[in-house]
Amino acid sequence: MPANPAPTLGTSALPAPREGIAGAAPYGAPQLAVEHALNVNENPYGPSAELAAAIGRAAADAAVGLNRYPDREALDLRRELGEYLAAESGIPAPAAESVWAANGSNEVMHQLLLAYGGPGRTALGFTPHYSMYPEYARDTYTSWVTAERGPAPDFALGVEAVTAAIAAHRPDIVVLTSPNNPTGTALDLEVVEAAAEQLAGHRGLLVVDEAYGEFRRDGVPSALTLLPAHRNLVVARTMSKAFALAGARLGYLVADPAIVDTVRVVRLPYHLSAVTQAVARTALAHREELLGKVALLRTERDALAAHLADRGHDVAPSDANFVLFRAFSDRDVVFRALLERGVLIRAVGPAGWLRVSVGTSEDNTAFRTALEEADPR
Numbered sequence: 001m002p003a004n005p006a007p008t009l010g011t012s013a014l015p016a017p018r019e020g021i022a023g024a025a026p027y028g029a030p031q032l033a034v035e036h037a038l039n040v041n042e043n044p045y046g047p048s049a050e051l052a053a054a055i056g057r058a059a060a061d062a063a064v065g066l067n068r069y070p071d072r073e074a075l076d077l078r079r080e081l082g083e084y085l086a087a088e089s090g091i092p093a094p095a096a097e098s099v100w101a102a103n104g105s106n107e108v109m110h111q112l113l114l115a116y117g118g119p120g121r122t123a124l125g126f127t128p129h130y131s132m133y134p135e136y137a138r139d140t141y142t143s144w145v146t147a148e149r150g151p152a153p154d155f156a157l158g159v160e161a162v163t164a165a166i167a168a169h170r171p172d173i174v175v176l177t178s179p180n181n182p183t184g185t186a187l188d189l190e191v192v193e194a195a196a197e198q199l200a201g202h203r204g205l206l207v208v209d210e211a212y213g214e215f216r217r218d219g220v221p222s223a224l225t226l227l228p229a230h231r232n233l234v235v236a237r238t239m240s241k242a243f244a245l246a247g248a249r250l251g252y253l254v255a256d257p258a259i260v261d262t263v264r265v266v267r268l269p270y271h272l273s274a275v276t277q278a279v280a281r282t283a284l285a286h287r288e289e290l291l292g293k294v295a296l297l298r299t300e301r302d303a304l305a306a307h308l309a310d311r312g313h314d315v316a317p318s319d320a321n322f323v324l325f326r327a328f329s330d331r332d333v334v335f336r337a338l339l340e341r342g343v344l345i346r347a348v349g350p351a352g353w354l355r356v357s358v359g360t361s362e363d364n365t366a367f368r369t370a371l372e373e374a375d376p377r
């Protein structure tokens with residue numbers, strides 16, 4: 001990313017950023033104008049013209065009151081998110097007091113680390129993991145430690161590996177991601193249960209990041225079902241992926257109301273704008289349409305994984321809306337050759353592996369065609 005091109009006016013020394021920030025680059029995948037953007041696990045299907053108009057009307061209604069601060073507690077939105085989760089996962093609807101919402105699950109996680117991490121505290125994750133976790137830790141002066149997931153191509157994570165890592169590090173926070181980014185791997189609930197029980201022994205927090213939860217295969221359960229039994233468990237979700245609402249920035253968590261109250265202490269006042277709340281509530285009211293492409297995306301994901309395996313690639317089994325596979329040749333060369341053909345994917349995960357998001361049928365066909373040339377067998 002180019003540095004800010006503003007002219008230098010003065011000659012005095014610039015202030016020194018704190019340790020860890022000085023010289024660091026802002027996180028983010030390239031935002032390039034390409035025909036087939038398959039690099040950040042977005043939902044490729046935008047809202048219909050009718051739904052876009054309904055969202056616009058909701059924003060206009062909210063605009064009339066924009067001289068006032070928004071509802072700080074967003075209780076209507078939080079209650080409706082709870083109702084959605086009940087329908088999605090078959091759990092009793094969590095009350096608004098058990099749900100918390102913020103600007104993307106990025107902000108939700110940041111707030112959790114602010115409240116439960118901090119100087120002298122440790123958070124544990126399992127590699128390969130989502131790239132932002134160490135940054136939440138850095139920003140909150142929390143130590144970030146890792147253990148490894150199992151070997152490729154399954155990248156499995158079992159009870160033994162998790163409990164051994166918790167015993168070794170005695171972390172204040174453990175982040176388990178299910179389905180995991182970038183591998184797509186979902187977790188067995190016995191792993192979540194074992195981690196929650198072990199952490200409870202020293203009052204540790206377990207965060208299960210289910211950003212891709214709605215894409216899990218049939219029969220794969222959500223950690224939401226474990227919430228009533230484990231007061232130290234938080235399940236984080238987002239409207240960015242299955243809900244096709246990445247641009248609105250709405251993430252949320254479900255947990256014991258005491259955890260939600262603790263997060264409320266560290267949130268900035270009025271963090272969730274009135275427009276965001278109105279847009280998210282309208283999207284929730286139209287969830288049938290927005291979530292309507294999830295089944296198709298799951299089918300396309302399975303077809304994409306099968307196609308890559310047929311070509312002879314190593315492929316990580318995926319419960320998410322992306323597939324991680326091992327390139328035959330240098331992954332950076334393959335990445336660039338795909339980009340030259342209008343297909344943007346992501347060079348992320350273990351050395352040699354590439355991640356491709358599931359797009360429209362047209363995107364997926366373009367990717368397959370481009371890959372024949374970019375990474376010949």
Ligand code: PMP
Pocket residue numbers: 040041103104105106107130177180181209211237238239240246250251
């Ligand atoms: N968790 C995981 C595992 C992710 O991959 C992402 C986004 N790529 C997020 C959280 C953050 O999503 P958002 O802030 O858009 O809700």
